[in-house]
Amino acid sequence: MTYLAEHDSLTGLANRRVFGDRLDEALASGPGPASVAVLFCDLDGFKAVNDRLGHQAGDALLGAVARRLRECLDADDLIARLGGDEFAVLLTGVDAPVRVLRTADAIQACFTDPFALDDETASVGVSIGVAHGSQGDSGTDVLRGADTAMYRAKALGKGRTERLPARRRDDVAPLVVTQPQRR
Template identity: 50%
Template structure:
């Protein structure tokens, strides 16, 4: 009788200890995951299955909450990325806008090596107002998107084209090793506009571009200075030389 009582007591102690260890281990798993979530603000970890039914249900509920938080975090990131893109890109052409271009130009000037050059091209459409007035704004939009795509196709992977507004575009060529390389790209941009542009009404129009070119460090050493010199050279190309490209005057 006493032996049975002792054996029962030992069994109860062993079982209770195993249950206690299971409870402690499961709660420790939850605590570890919660700590990582709080510290790193990441929701990718999950609590392992627990041996006790009640704790297993708690772990599942905790993992379900993490699933919802992870989905919410991904959605929030997607929304933030979308807002950032809309704030820094032109809605019509999909190109970066002036603010994005100026920021990229500032960083490029900070990263440029002593043996390298940098070029800014200021590009303006010729007779764009005539297209708008004659065919309507939908036609004007088609011309702008075509110009944007054709300019981008002439550039290297490291270069950048942005829409500044209206029919004005800017190109950043960085790095470049010679003025001749820059002028060749400008020629390519001019030449790519010789093909007619098909409008939404299936009519075709041909337009051209005027380009002003400013080089760092020959013409200016600041973002504003380079854009100003390139803009002035573009004006000279458009109004004094009937289009094409013009290089800024070295100061």
């Protein structure tokens, strides 16, 4: 019963509630100026796949995305499906920006190859927003900052990663972190 309350039934990933709880715990206990990072991921082109192949294929695609994310990220990274085609990754103990960049690049790389769905293939990308938090910050604010950065990534062309600077979490114009090259 606990498993069902804490995991997304479609993907088996942690759900939004568990993600929020773990983020709040990390912010309450994490020392340092930027000890926590949230990567908010939204699929690019998911609606087109759902419309073209149907909701059953869309559900299969979400499951395949979850499997790829598990494969490309470290076992210690918390991955959650927040709802729809939105996922989030929680990194704790972040002592250098390079770890966050490496994680964002790994996520982007998960989407370079198409996904096999029964007799069809589907290609989707991902837009990622990154926000940092430290002890005493609100989990809601950090998640909102990552969401804002993700929308900025979509507005600037999708398939990219944007970072909301820790010192300016209320800023709606995040900085570019990386834009992967598509094959």
